[in-house]
Amino acid sequence: MAGEKGILIGGELPSSGGQPGITLELLGIGRKLADQLQEELSVLLVGDGVAEAEGQDLIAHGADKVYIVNNPALASYHPDTFAAATEQVLRDLKPSIFLMGRSEIGQDVAPMVGFRLKTGVAMDCLDLQIDPASKKLVMIRPVYGGNARAHFVCADGSTQIATVRPKTQDPAGRQEGRQGTVEARSVNLDASVKRSEWLEYQKWETGGGVMLGNAEIVVSGGRGIGSDTEYKAVIEKTAELLGGAAGASKACCDAGYAPPGNQVGLTGQRVSPKLYIAVAISGASQHIAGMGTSKNVVAINRDPDANIFQVSRYGIVADYRQVMPAFMAKCRELVGK
Amino acid sequence: MPLHLICCAKQVPDPETPSASFRIDPTAKKVIPAPGIAPVISPFDEQAIEVALRIKDKQPDTKVTVISMGGASARDVVKHGLAMGADEGVLLEDPSFESVDAYQTAYVLSMAVKKLGAFDAIFCGRQAADFDQGQVAIGLAELLGVPALINGRSAELVNGNRVRFERVFPDGIGVFEANMPVLTSFSQEVGQPRYPTLRNIMAASRKETTTWHPADLSIDAAEFTPKTRLMDLYVPVYEGKCEIIEGETPAEAGEKLALKLREARII
Numbered sequence: 144m145a146g147e148k149g150i151l152i153g154g155e156l157p158s159s160g161g162q163p164g165i166t167l168e169l170l171g172i173g174r175k176l177a178d179q180l181q182e183e184l185s186v187l188l189v190g191d192g193v194a195e196a197e198g199q200d201l202i203a204h205g206a207d208k209v210y211i212v213n214n215p216a217l218a219s220y221h222p223d224t225f226a227a228a229t230e231q232v233l234r235d236l237k238p239s240i241f242l243m244g245r246s247e248i249g250q251d252v253a254p255m256v257g258f259r260l261k262t263g264v265a266m267d268c269l270d271l272q273i274d275p276a277s278k279k280l281v282m283i284r285p286v287y288g289g290n291a292r293a294h295f296v297c298a299d300g301s302t303q304i305a306t307v308r309p310k311t312q313d314p315a316g317r318q319e320g321r322q323g324t325v326e327a328r329s330v331n332l333d334a335s336v337k338r339s340e341w342l343e344y345q346k347w348e349t350g351g352g353v354m355l356g357n358a359e360i361v362v363s364g365g366r367g368i369g370s371d372t373e374y375k376a377v378i379e380k381t382a383e384l385l386g387g388a389a390g391a392s393k394a395c396c397d398a399g400y401a402p403p404g405n406q407v408g409l410t411g412q413r414v415s416p417k418l419y420i421a422v423a424i425s426g427a428s429q430h431i432a433g434m435g436t437s438k439n440v441v442a443i444n445r446d447p448d449a450n451i452f453q454v455s456r457y458g459i460v461a462d463y464r465q466v467m468p469a470f471m472a473k474c475r476e477l478v479g480k
Numbered sequence: 481m482p483l484h485l486i487c488c489a490k491q492v493p494d495p496e497t498p499s500a501s502f503r504i505d506p507t508a509k510k511v512i513p514a515p516g517i518a519p520v521i522s523p524f525d526e527q528a529i530e531v532a533l534r535i536k537d538k539q540p541d542t543k544v545t546v547i548s549m550g551g552a553s554a555r556d557v558v559k560h561g562l563a564m565g566a567d568e569g570v571l572l573e574d575p576s577f578e579s580v581d582a583y584q585t586a587y588v589l590s591m592a593v594k595k596l597g598a599f600d601a602i603f604c605g606r607q608a609a610d611f612d613q614g615q616v617a618i619g620l621a622e623l624l625g626v627p628a629l630i631n632g633r634s635a636e637l638v639n640g641n642r643v644r645f646e647r648v649f650p651d652g653i654g655v656f657e658a659n660m661p662v663l664t665s666f667s668q669e670v671g672q673p674r675y676p677t678l679r680n681i682m683a684a685s686r687k688e689t690t691t692w693h694p695a696d697l698s699i700d701a702a703e704f705t706p707k708t709r710l711m712d713l714y715v716p717v718y719e720g721k722c723e724i725i726e727g728e729t730p731a732e733a734g735e736k737l738a739l740k741l742r743e744a745r746i747i
Contacts (some may be wrong), residue, residue, distance in 0.1 A: 223627070247649055251630065254615040256620040258586070263707035266613045281711065286611050287511060290502045293611070294712035298705070339645075339658035346652040356650035360747070369641065385747055403669060409495055410523055410611065410668040412650065413691050418746045426501040435481035435718075439746050442722070449501055455722045459737060461730035470734035477742045 147302055149183040150176055151238035153229060154201065154209075155248055159162045159190040160220030161358075165244035167204055167314035169307060172204040172271055173242055174315060176280070179273045182239065189228045191218035195325050204315040210236075211323045216332040222251035228255045228330045235328075238278050238302055242271075245306035247326035251307045260368045263297035264304040267413070269311050269436060288409040289432035309356070310415035311431030311436055347404060353388040355405065360387030360418045361434070363407055366394035367423030367445070367463070374400040377423065377467050378422060384475055390414065392430045406432035422463045443467070482541040483637075485532040487566065487603040488589055488620070489525035489548050491557045494518065495609040504716065509713040510579075511610075521557045524605025528666040530673035531635050532603045533565045539637070543567050547592055549585065551578045555689060562684035569689040570596070581706040582611075585704040586619030588704070593624060596619050601643060602663040606631050614665075621663035633669035660683075669742065694720065727734030 152169045154424065155161025166186065177184035185208035186201050198209035210232065216224045229252050233241060241256075243249035245267040251463035257264035265282035272281040274296065280303045282295045297303040355361065364378040374395070382389040393408050407414055409432040419437035424430060424450055426442070435454055436438070442455040443463045452458045459466050494517050501514040513519070529546065536542040546561030547574040548554040558569035572592050580588070593599060602621075607614035614630075621628035629635075629645040635655070636642045643662050647654040648669045676684070694704075724738065727733035741747045 166492040190593070201642055205743045244506075250614060251618065251628075254582070255622060255628075257615070258583070258619045260584070261542045261707065262581070264613075264615060265708060266607075266615060282708075284481075284612075285716075286713070287493070287502065288609060288612070290497075290499060291511070291713055292708055292716045295708045296711055298707050298709065339629060339656050339662075342655045344649075344652055344654050351482065354651045371583040401670075406668065409612075418741065428497070428502065431497060431499070439744075441741070452722045453722075454718050457737060457740060458722045459726075459730065460602055460724060461733060465730035468734070469731035471736050473735040473738035475746065477738060478747060 146350070147237045147239035148178070149185060149236070149238045150240040150242065151233070151236060152186045152206075152450065153243040153249070153252065154186045154188045154247060155244060156188060156190050156193065156197070159217065161248060162244060162246040162309060164314065165309050166201065168309065168312040169242050169244060170201065170205045170315035172307060172312045173465050176240065176271060180278060185210060185238070187212070187229065187232055188363050189214070189217045189225060198325035202250055202325070203319065203321050205318070205321070206331055207323050209323065211325060212328050214330060214332055216336070218293070220248060220253065221337055221341055223339065224332055226252045226255035226334055227336045229283065230234055230259050231330045232328060233260060237247050241302050241304045243306045245308050249306040253304055254440060256305050262293070262301035262304060264306070265295045267308050268305050269308055271305060271307065279303070285380070285432065285435070289427050289435045290428050305326065308413065308415060308436065353382075354364050355388040355390055355407070355412050355414060356413055358388035358414065359416050360385045361390045361407070361414050361416045361437070362420045362422065363390035363424060363434070364401060364422050365392040365424030366398050367401070368400050371400045372376055377463070380392060380421050381420065381467065381471055384471065385478065387416070387418070392424050392427070421451050422467065424451050425449045426454065481545060482542045483535070483539060484545070484599045485535060485601050485603060486593060486599050487525070487529045487532050487544060487546045487561060487615070489529065489546055489557045489561055489605075490522045490608045491519050491548060491550055491554045492608055492610040494520045504713055504715055506714055507559060509710050516702065517650060519556075521551065521560050522608045522610070523667070524607060524609070524666060526560070526605075526673045527668065527670040528603035528605050528664070529561050529564055529566065530578065530670055531632070531664070531666055533674065535637060536565065537637070542677050545596060545658035547572065547576050547589065549588055551575060554693045557683055558689050562687045563681045564674055565680055566569065567687070569687065570687055571691045573691050574694050576694070582613050582615035582619055584704055585616045586623055587697065589616070589620050590623035591699060592692060593620070595692070600660045601635070604663065606665045606667045607653040617663060619673070624663070626661045626663050627658045628663045628665070629658060630665040632664055632666045635664050652723040726727045
């Protein structure tokens, strides 16, 4: 390393388009790494009108230092402005490690700044460790659609950058009385920074439901569901009564039973909910890639050899049509809906 | 001037390979090709070619070039792009191009794009189906100094010199516009890519694929260095301790499941 020191987290604020919860998760893993390295843990917040209190809150959650960059150009998220601000701060602070969530912001900003600083980036990490001998960051991530895990380290001499898959880390808890400093920083963002215009945002019609990516409970159906009517009646209904979101396998979407936006898997969304209920899903690697990091997987499948049972905590071997009505009735009774 | 669109496509082990056939050589830190399962074009890259061809459908004088980088077998990916309807193919071939990181990939592609000359837009998949990084598209845009619009479902031309782009977010669609030249990357929301017709396959077999080696691309050895190193590659072991819940009837098992989840405070 060429004098780089400290761990910096690229925090996200819902007020400027960030994903809620990701900053506390990064503080959870970041604190562990900082303690092992015995280095400082800091957070960068960019936006417009970010209050010092938001920084103090992160200090209570384990940060030693919080840098706040307020600039009118950062009022709402745009890849170019956020990347330019982040790049400037990274060049000044030269942390040894820079962490972001593998959120929408992280997907843009981490590779942008990585290429500008000519340093290595590992996306979508499930875990981060410190190599005891070299003190380097070991970035552990799924590859080949989740069929394999890879450990990466960065080449010498620059900031090591990783993005972490949301909902894979325990969020940092609040500790009253923790001390730290909040520092305002400024960046130069002239009009030429922004090279594309973000014209509008069309929110999906979710019928008031829960977004798949943020859901704590996901109920998914496979091709074995058999029809779009049954998908609605069983999968969507169960998701609704558990306060979760409905998902689907690629095969289920391809068959037209579920809308394409519901797809979970290698070519769909990646989710890590507290509970994932896989109904009539065989568990092709394509699908496991999108949900294999869920905390508790429940599988309901007719085939006792279905791969999905390999990654499940609970399973029922039966036709879902005979299981789900009773399951739903019992859930309704238990959760009081 | 007719438009020039460049599509970047990677050859990957078939992502639909059953888990049971997936093997790794831990010493070489490489995937052992599953017997009888041919490598394929990375699905998102195929969708990116589809978007470029939709633009060409509307403006038939558009030139679409497909680039692939890798070993000799990557020629099949270029051929696939040509068979879908692309006009020209370029293979960037060298044994050293087979195990590269995102930085090296974007660097080699940027040198090839510069050698191709003027372009209006570049089309990539959001991430390759092998290492799933999702960095090369953005990196290529950075190295070429053009804006990157990523994770899209559609791109079309407006006012002749601008691209209107729809990015897929978890809860909606963001509409972006940028002046060309621009780089775009695409996701499964593009929909089914066109299937090469017999006529196009015949036509593709007559189209020339240009092959460039590192010397043709003026590769600078100092730039062509990895920024990340793969230390370990293995198949994760799942605990495999699935508790099968049984009952007198499937319905009873269903009720027991709900109770178990409640007891474990999962619901």
